[in-house]
Amino acid sequence: MSKFDFEHEIDIAWCPGCGNFPLRKSIIMALNELNLDPTQVVFSSGIGQAAKMPQYIDASYFNGLHGRGLSVAQAIQSVNPKLVVIAEGGDGDMYGEGGNHFIHNVRRNPNLAHIVHNNMIYGLTKGQGSPTSPKGLETTVQITGVYNEPLNPMALALSLGATFVGRAFTGDIERTKDMIKKAIEHKGYAIVDIFHPCVTFNKVNTFQWYKNHSFWLDETHDPQDYRKAMDLALDTERLALGVLYQKEDSIPFDEAHPVYREDKTPIIHRKRDIAKVNELLK
């Protein structure tokens, strides 16, 4: 048995054939290959079928509110930068309800991996359009088809100065695992948008659709080339998979924050000097 997996059988709340299953495999493989100590890994997630992932991986987690997984993750990482922190959730969770936190955490550049399951539909609330649903997709609310422009998370992250922007497809467990490893290893905020089918509610963006519309970047792509990365991100016909962009000299939030400028001790391990507080009372 690998680490991060359970000894006993677990009851998983996903539909048979859901893209979350292979993704779970990729994540557990990535954590093992990085040889991480499970007690030092923390997941933070919101609500939705994707956000249940931490329930099925044996490590610490904070399964909080819809949309707020990133805020909690950012705080955990900043008070104890020694932990490996992963924020995880779906497209509605992270790009819809949590959209403001997404924008501002790209700016903060916290040292964490942000895994977003992107199946372009709401699952747990039963088939409404998501921020990434393509125009024309018929849903339980947009009954004649989605009419709003879909959000482009890769281009948005790049425009905000994200230091690691990647995309994967659960159709390839191996390469998805590699993407997750790179995101965890990146010093700073690393978003991985993960395509996977919703077998119950999205009859357009199926396994085959993703397979036909995406391609993996090869070694000829230079991830330091920002403009090329933006071109790839803006191409919504042929969807590039892999590390679109990675900034070389990324300075993560905790290293930039004044509280860690002199003293690198995680703030949770510092002792309060009460005599110094009493100086303020003089």
Added chain:
Amino acid sequence: MKDSLTIVLSGEAGQGLQTIEEFLVEALSKEYYVFTSKEVMSRVRGGNNTVEIRVSNAPIYALRYTIDYLFLLNKNSFYRLPKRLTKDTVVFGEENFVTSEDKEKYNLNLETFELTKLAKEAGNRLFANTILFGYIAGMLKLSRHIGHELIEKRFEHRGEKMVLANQEAYDMGFELGTNYHMPKTIEKPESVPSYKIIDGNTALGIGALAGGVNYIASYPMSPGTTVLMYLANKGEEFGVLAEQAEDEIAALNMVIGAWYAGARGLATTSGGGFALMTEAVSLAGITENPAVVHVAQRPGPATGLPTRTEQGDLNLVVYAGHGEFPRIVLAPGKLEDGIHLAQRAFWLADKYQVPVFILSDQFWLESMGQMEPFEVDDRYLESFVVKTEKDYKRYDWTNTISPRGIPGYGEGFVKADSDEHDESGQITEDFDVRVKMHEKRLAKRELLLEDYQQAELVGPANYKQLVVGWGSTYGVLKEYIETTDQKDVAYLYVKQPFPLPLSMKSYFDQAENVVVVESNATGQFTNILKLELDVKVDHRILKYNGEPFNIEEINERVSEVLR
């Protein structure tokens, strides 16, 4: 006999009223008893703002409405104040600051005070504030050197020349002030204890530090922001990670994440911002995650009166968040309690794994007063975090309070869940587990009352009539009790308005007449007394125009309802 003078400085935003206030309160505190408060308009420049400096020969803690000496600092600084004048009020100002119609209409005792001209004579317009400081110091017969020392302390870093120039300007004002004959005076007290001058904001900041705060995430909103600025300024020195959040929703989720990972986090906000936090309050409830939130009240609904004061958000904090879970609400009214209760908030949150609210308001936060010096100790730094073992269960229900581990400390995993969960923190829809877990959380209410922050009785123990207040009405009600001729009345100062222990009922059983005083329109605490203790309140004294209670109206309105 207690006697006081009210000096009001009236000017506009950006004129440096706060600097004069700080100088005067520090200087006056050496030889008088003093209390200052301010009221400002919601704008960065212009408008009309006032600072009230109350000077006395005995301890004072409240706002007085009637002005004895009014200093006008520009043309626009008179129109809001006529109702606060008496026939004896002296109005200082430049020739054209009051119109001739107003002079006649209000029959003003005008004292021409050409501050701009004096400042030019002193060499710079910017010396106006220092001259005014000197003038009031001279008028009140302060020892001259006090001002010199304060000026040196303040301008030291800007060089000797700056210090000397300001001291000269101060002397210029001081001479003029000394020569002014005051129609109304008070005796200087023989001696004044060496006090610490402090406002509510600073008290909360110091208390939070003494309570172990090492994380603050907040979104700016008046009047809650000053605490964020205070802790951000102390961040490097004390190891406090201060982060300005993108919104209040993020702020409280961040604070919760920080606590989960072992920090002691604080969010500071006002009613509107807190409304956005309520979802996260509920999250703290079910995850049994500690959280401390400072809610600085101002009048609502919605944007309301952004720079004014009210006690209108007690219901909001008592009922905030969906679902049922216990919480603690603390409300400081005494400056010392700003420190004690802030310290205690972190300790209580850690001990009982519940959200704790510190409920203050604009008036209390921004008033400055004298505090007996004391030292804090490290009792509230006691941590309740445990090292986890391999089979650690975050929600172990052996006892009502499950030992709280943090990730990375020990062999176990810390699984916290906003879904209903089993002992290990895994999501569950088992109805029996739900009932047991829900009851375990709710049982904390009885437990945490063991650490109830006792109320304080001011006045005779054998009272027959009881005036009750919570939080910021402390100063005005204490001063009322100290000065009233009515000998059978006492004041109950409530520091923890929620939840209330049944034992508290005895205070009310003894009273034949109960009067609750609060700054809101619906008597929110009165209603809590009924719900929690089944106490019958005979009279409510309410105020909700955005101004704090002043001593004159308390005298009048309380006397009306006492027997």
